[in-house]
Amino acid sequence: NGYSLVKSLERMKKDRFLTNSLILFCGSFLVGAVNYFYQFLMARMLTVSAYGELQSLLAIFSVIAVLTGTISTVLVKYTADFKAKDKPNKIYSLFLLLTKKTSAAAIIFFVIFVILSGHIAGFLNLDSVFPLIILGATFLFSFLSSINSGIIFGWQKFKELSVISIISAFLKIVFAVLLVKLGFGINGAVGAVILAALIGYLISFYPIRFLFVLKKEEVQVKEILRYSFPVFFTLLFTALLFNIDVILVKHFFPAQTAGEYGAL
Secondary structure (H helix, E strand, C coil), X not given: CHHHHHHHHHHHHHCHHHHHHHHHHHHHHXXXXXXXXXXXXXXXXXXXXXXXXXXXXXXXXXXXXXXXXXHHHHHHHHHHHHHHCCCXXXXXXXXXXXXXXXXXXXXXXXXXXXXXXXHHHHHCCCCCCHHHHHHHHHHHHHHHHHHHHXXXXXXXXXXXXXXXXXXXXXXXXXXXXXXXXXXXXXXXXXXXXXXXXXXXXXXXXXXXHHHHHCCCCCCCHHHHHHHHHHHHXXXXXXXXXXXXXXXXXXXXXXXXXXXXXXXX
């Protein structure tokens, strides 16, 4: 009856595990639905060959984003660990250390990516290197964003993380539609990714503002690095499993066929 349902909902609200799980599920589901809608719109607004290019670029992004996924996963683990031990200063130190190191690594990675963009464009049979350069710029923000999101997740701020992810996903659609309609084509579709990533990164500072009143405390970097390697390779092979086919199809097949495959 209605009374039993109300009592069950009240018990669920008091159960943090169930509540957080529901928040994560709903947030992830909505983000996935919005990202799919982005794919649907781009498939309708771009030519078939241009959509094939977009799919191959997003596949490359997914594979290289294994690096950001590793950073985020490691930070989730150690943030939760330090929080449980009531050592928030170590989280702040880890934030500062990784932000500094990751910023330098992201810039170096971007430069290397730009240098190799001609070869990558040739392998993917792209008409221009500009979409690749735009894609490379995305990593400048996504690398840093992975640090903030990892801390937010590890601190169990699931509602805030879900809201940021949803906002970024919606903004990607808004920017993509606007830029493609303005005539930027594939460059606009990829550029929307970097704009959404930038805004999502800036917003992500709000949930972790509590860090900036803390003091630094020494952390064991070697232990963190040892944990990072198996995480990296696990994520890498998973990403390759789901994305390598799109990259190979773009290399071996005509643009029209690659676009149709990407749509499927």
